[in-house]
Amino acid sequence: MAAEAEALDKHAPAKEYSDTLFLESFSKNIREDLWANTTFYTFTNFVLQGTKDNTLGGASVLDLGCGDGMFTRWAAAQGASKVVGIDLSEEQIAVASKMDDGHHSAGIEYHAKDVMDIRTPEYGEFDVIIAVHLICYADNPEKLQRMLQAVSLCLKKGGRCIGVRECLNSALKGPVSMKMKEEIKNGPMLAYQIIPQSDEIVESKDCDDFCACINEFRNSDGSIIKFTNYVVKESTMIKMFNDAGFEVNTCGPILTCSPEGKKMFPADFIDKVTNDFGKLLWYFDITKL
Template sequence: MSAQYDQLGEKLTNWDVLPVRSEYLEGHTFFKALGSVKGRTVLDLACGDGLYTRQLKARGASRVVGVDISEEMIRSARRHEEEQPLGIEYHVSDVADMAPLGTFDCVTAVYLLHYAQSPEHLLRMCRNIHAHLKPGGSFVTYAFNPGFSARGPNSTRYGITMLDFPESPRDGQAISAELHTKSPFTIHFSYWSQGTHERTLREAGFHTLTWMRPECSPEGVVRAGREFWQDYLDNPHAVALRCER
């Protein structure tokens, strides 16, 4: 999975402006699931160029560490850090093979688990995430929605189109999505059912798993109107998941 993000490079720099990735939808839902990070330590996995990593620090986290499998994404994140130092550390690693970085109050990941290449890879990811949490800590991720329906709304107006999504996807099945930025690009990942997510996370040691469908913030409703967001909210491509250690 590192290769696709290394190759995408600059195309990823403006995908946070898409409606589906906006602060009104993705950001609002993710931070609502996470709660306050003021004074807490956070490990941000699949951090990309540090979009959410920097926001975690800005929200008062005492220590923030970002990890991504893509060297290109980490180079971009480090450039941001050099230009505007926040005291964030960045590392290149596959989460499944990540060396110990300490223990944290929270581990976060916006788009990670669906990049697991096999059930074993997924379990190794989850075990390593668990190992990096303090007792009582939380893992909060924003992940591909196992309940996404091929028959539901799938409009390009939100900035994403699932390509040839099967009506009954199988665990491990290859999935593709097109992102409609100024320079459109396609990402590839694997489908994992809700049951597989939950069994794997519990086997890794997590409990009290809470799924949260995306919500639009009041600001987003004012900006675009509730009707604009409704099709996406009825069939979101991603959902939040909070797991307690």
């Protein structure tokens, strides 16, 4: 394959993140109350719970697939001594850098780079790596393995990588069983729908590793964002972590809602979000051996 075509193919899974309109909608979505009180709340607590003193104070932190830098800024605000954000999308890095204008003195550094192209610890070796919805963009085992090698290269021995990825939930027999659509009256309207890419998968009830999933989210203003990523079975993921030299400390679905969020949304809706949708979100905490 010619080099240009090969690069296009390699980046195809995450191509939306270079589209300005998509990015505007995506940014809006992740600043919605529901996202902030569930995903952001769960992940940030998950990171801190795994530290000795419930803080990132003094730690060096690398945010892989940092997007517009929401978790990168959060890590800096937690007192991390060095914070670096990496993303494939130059557009996302430009947004993150702009949002961080006042933070550069706090040590945040951004680089536009494909994680799969990290072949040496060129940004240093870190205590903690954050990888929120990154490895679900690997659409085949080789790419997933490359991403995990990059994580390993950038971590100190004994360092932790904490992340989230969509997965095929064994109990649900794949995202096919997972269809969720909720509308909240007298409040924001939100919809999550994780649907397989083809009718064929709906019929078969069994999704294979690396099958494509369309994620559809409706923002509170009614606009829709839709993107595709790639899911694997839990057993596949654990094996790949182990093969790449990691010990798995924790993994599995743990999506929860903050006490404030519970006051904002009806209880049955939050139950569906955390239990049904949450089953597809796999939080992991791994240590480099």
